Amino acid sequence: MMDALHRISRDPLGLLGLILVVLIIASALLAGLIAPYDPIKLNIIDRLQGPSVDHLLGTDQLGRDLFSRVLYGGQVALKVAFISIAAALGIGVFLGMLAGFGPKWLDNIIMLFFDTIRSFPTVMFALATVALVGPSLGTVIAVIIVTSIPTYGRVVRTQTLTIKSNEFVMAERAMGVSTTRILRVHILPNVIGPLIILASMDIPTVIALEAGLSFLGMGVKPPTPSWGSILNDGYTLIRNTPWPIIAGSIPLVLITLGFTFLGESLRDLIDPKLRKNV
Amino acid sequence: MGLYFLKRVALSILIVMLAVTLLFCMIHMVPGDPARILLGPRATPELIASLSAQMGLDQSLPIQIVKFFGNILRGDLGMDVITNRPVAATVFGQLPYTLWLIFTAIIFAMLIGIPLGCYSALHRNTLIDRITGVISVACITAPSFVVALYSLLIFAVTLHWFPAVGAGDKGDFWDQVSHLVLPAFAIGLSWVGYLSRLVRASMLEVMSENHIRTARAYGLSENTVVYRYALKLAVLPTVTVIGVGMGFLLSAALFTEIVFARPGIGKLIFDSITTRNYPVVMGSVLVSTILFVVSTTLSDLINAWLDPRIRASL
Numbered sequence: 001m002m003d004a005l006h007r008i009s010r011d012p013l014g015l016l017g018l019i020l021v022v023l024i025i026a027s028a029l030l031a032g033l034i035a036p037y038d039p040i041k042l043n044i045i046d047r048l049q050g051p052s053v054d055h056l057l058g059t060d061q062l063g064r065d066l067f068s069r070v071l072y073g074g075q076v077a078l079k080v081a082f083i084s085i086a087a088a089l090g091i092g093v094f095l096g097m098l099a100g101f102g103p104k105w106l107d108n109i110i111m112l113f114f115d116t117i118r119s120f121p122t123v124m125f126a127l128a129t130v131a132l133v134g135p136s137l138g139t140v141i142a143v144i145i146v147t148s149i150p151t152y153g154r155v156v157r158t159q160t161l162t163i164k165s166n167e168f169v170m171a172e173r174a175m176g177v178s179t180t181r182i183l184r185v186h187i188l189p190n191v192i193g194p195l196i197i198l199a200s201m202d203i204p205t206v207i208a209l210e211a212g213l214s215f216l217g218m219g220v221k222p223p224t225p226s227w228g229s230i231l232n233d234g235y236t237l238i239r240n241t242p243w244p245i246i247a248g249s250i251p252l253v254l255i256t257l258g259f260t261f262l263g264e265s266l267r268d269l270i271d272p273k274l275r276k277n278v
Numbered sequence: 279m280g281l282y283f284l285k286r287v288a289l290s291i292l293i294v295m296l297a298v299t300l301l302f303c304m305i306h307m308v309p310g311d312p313a314r315i316l317l318g319p320r321a322t323p324e325l326i327a328s329l330s331a332q333m334g335l336d337q338s339l340p341i342q343i344v345k346f347f348g349n350i351l352r353g354d355l356g357m358d359v360i361t362n363r364p365v366a367a368t369v370f371g372q373l374p375y376t377l378w379l380i381f382t383a384i385i386f387a388m389l390i391g392i393p394l395g396c397y398s399a400l401h402r403n404t405l406i407d408r409i410t411g412v413i414s415v416a417c418i419t420a421p422s423f424v425v426a427l428y429s430l431l432i433f434a435v436t437l438h439w440f441p442a443v444g445a446g447d448k449g450d451f452w453d454q455v456s457h458l459v460l461p462a463f464a465i466g467l468s469w470v471g472y473l474s475r476l477v478r479a480s481m482l483e484v485m486s487e488n489h490i491r492t493a494r495a496y497g498l499s500e501n502t503v504v505y506r507y508a509l510k511l512a513v514l515p516t517v518t519v520i521g522v523g524m525g526f527l528l529s530a531a532l533f534t535e536i537v538f539a540r541p542g543i544g545k546l547i548f549d550s551i552t553t554r555n556y557p558v559v560m561g562s563v564l565v566s567t568i569l570f571v572v573s574t575t576l577s578d579l580i581n582a583w584l585d586p587r588i589r590a591s592l
Contacts, residue, residue: 013412115289116296119571120563123529124547128563131551132304208421212533215423216548235427235537238435245431249424256419264415 007269014265020258024251028074037065039072040223048241058243060233066247069225074251076137076226080210081203084141088148089199093191095149096156097183101164107157114150122147123212130218140219144206151202152195159191193270201263204256211252227252282582290575297567298350301560302343355561360553365561369543373565375445376535376542380527382462384520387469392513394470395477399512400504402482410474417471423533426464430537433460443539461538465530469523473516481512514584521577524570 008014027034036056043063050058057066099110120128126143133139163169163186172182213219214228215235222229227248234244337345349356355365394414398407434442446454484490485508493503520527532544539545543562550558 112292112296115293116300118525119293119297119574120567121525121528121532121570123532124544124563124566127532127547127551128301128559129304131556131559204419212421212423215533216536218551231424231427238427238431242431242436245427249427252424253420256421257416260415260419 004266004269008262008265011265011268013261014269017258017261017263017265020254021262024074024255024258025078027071028078031068031071031075035065035068035071037068039064039068039225048237050241050243057247058241060230060244061237061240064223064225066230066244069230070227070247070251073225073227073230073248074255076214076220076224077207077210077252077255080137080141080144081206084144084206085148085199085202087141088145089152089195091145092149092152093156093188093195096153096191097160097187099153100157100160101179101183101187110153111157114153117147118150120147122209126209126213127216127218130213135213135218135221137220140210140213144209148202148206152198155194155198156191159194160187163187163190197263197267197270200259200266203263204259207255207259208252211248279583283579286575286578286582290571294568294571295347297571298347298564299343301564301567302346305556305560306339350564355564356557358555358558360555360558365557368558369546369561369565372541372543372546372562375540376528376531376544379458379461379465379531379534379540379542380524382458383465383527383530384469386462387466387473388516391470391473392477392516395474395479396481396504396509396512398474398478399481399485407478411478414471414474418468418475420468422464422468422530423537425467426461426534426537429460429464445540445542457538457540461531461534461540464534464537465527468530472519472523476515476519477512480515481508484508484511518577518581521573521580524573528566528570 005018008018036054041064043059043065045063046055046059047061047063048059049055049063052058055065055067057070059065060069095110095114099107125147126140129143130139160183169182169186172186210219211226211228211231214226215232217229217232219228220226230244230248231252234242234246234248237244353366355369357363358365358368361368394410398410401407430442433439440460441453441457444457446457448454485504490503490508493507494500528544531542532547534540535542535545536548543566547559547562550556550562
């Protein structure tokens with residue numbers, strides 16, 4: 001772990017990524033301590049102000065402090081990202097192993113299920129779901145889980161198939177070792193590395209999707225702050241003030257860049273084979 | 279090749295059928311029936327019953343699914359509950375706007391991304407290559423709706439260089455073009471980064487191959503080697519990547535159409551959700567899904583045609 005940190009710190013972009021990620025996660029977790037104002041407290045007199053010492057990023061149409069809203073918005077983004085990616089990883093690993101290790105017909109069914117899910121353009125699938133069950137953070141998380149499972153599942157399946165045909169697995173079987181033990185002891189540790197990299201590179205996509213859906217009013221309900229809903233306020237106020245757009249987009253862009261740089265650096269570190277541009 | 283073609287197309291048809299069934303089941307798994315949701319909370323039971331009958335909801339589920347498939351095959355996507363026009367007419371009326379937008383965005387991305395990637399590959403590990411690399415990654419990760427918001431803010435609202443909303447007058451070609459610039463830029467920017475990375479990687483691969491070495495050994499000039507022999511091969515992967523990327527393009531188009539209030543299939547889906555016009559939502563999602571499946575299938579087929587190894591994998 002310390003070694004990994006040390007090696008990331010020698011790659012300038014990886015280090016920048018790590019700093020950005022730590023900074024934004026910390027600011028979201030500590031929002032309650034750092035935020036100068038209550039993110040949903042109205043203050044109509046001070047509405048639509050530009051940045052000042054009192055309001056670092058200005059105020060929105062209801063006089064709410066944008067800096068505080070951005071900090072609390074980070075909590076929503078990170079909550080969605082971590083819950084949905086963790087769940088999708090869990091289910092993806094399970095289904096992928098099942099497909100790779102199970103009988104051929106089960107493999108075919110699972111792969112067909114993956115292909116069907118992936119045949120929908122993600123945002124349109126999300127909107128169709130929201131249209132039916134109504135907008136909420138839970139719906140957003142559910143949609144992201146369902147649409148991310150195939151990506152992880154496919155990677156796990158391919159890895160499982162490769163390892164399954166190795167001689168040591170056959171030897172284990174000859175000794176009467178159970179399938180669950182083979183999966184747990186031999187296959188799982190081998191698939192987890194590439195998966196972690198894949199997941200860390202997926203976090204920006206998921207955060208952007210949550211922000212996008214909240215921007216369309218299909219995610220969090222007002223007055224809960226989310227980077228997407230701040231951007232939506234900015235869109236309606238675009239002819240009056242640029243500040244909500246700037247406030248909502250800064251953390252979104254920084255965290256996407258942070259996770260991407262960190263992910264690329266991790267990828268080079270853990271698995272040099274995956275490096276595309278050697 | 280013939281066998282692969284048949285198998286691949288059959289698989290795609292199966293996937294589309296499953297996707298349609300899934301969409302259909304989603305509508306029916308939702309608590310409360312579609313007719314009730316459609317009419318809102320204050321609908322009388324008689325009204326709900328009559329709309330249910332009109333939509334065929336009073337029949338059993340398997341019969342409904344079979345009928346649904348039959349209708350789709352005849353190009354009937356149901357009735358738009360608000361305008362009372364066929365859903366297919368509404369969707370196909372909006373589709374060309376989205377297709378033009380995506381097409382322009384991709385052309386823009388290719389015009390910038392391919393030369394950039396080519397230059398990076400030929401000047402590998404120089405300062406410019408590294409800077410292009412970082413900028414490309416930054417472009418790839420920028421969410422399209424944020425790019426759309428900023429281009430709207432900067433070039434339309436502040437500088438007034440381009441119009442902010444709509445798709446322009448139907449008869450006026452230049453008006454339509456000026457309305458396309460910002461949305462196409464918003465969708466294309468991440469593809470500029472993506473294509474430049476892709477072309478760089480494939481260019482490096484091609485340049486190290488034997489036939490390039492042979493061409494050099496014949497004493498051909500570096501320009502001839504790069505532009506007549508290497509570039510042609512290095513650009514091939516972009517064609518297939520764009521096919522697979524259709525889903526991302528459609529999603530990006532949805533956000534961009536909403537930000538720029540441009541007609542198109544994404545805007546149609548969004549507007550239909552706010553007016554609870556479910557048949558139109560489902561029809562649009564269905565058409566975009568078919569479009570996506572067709573484009574991935576095409577890119578797989580092109581890939582298989584170019585590379586015989588892929589044919590064996592299905």
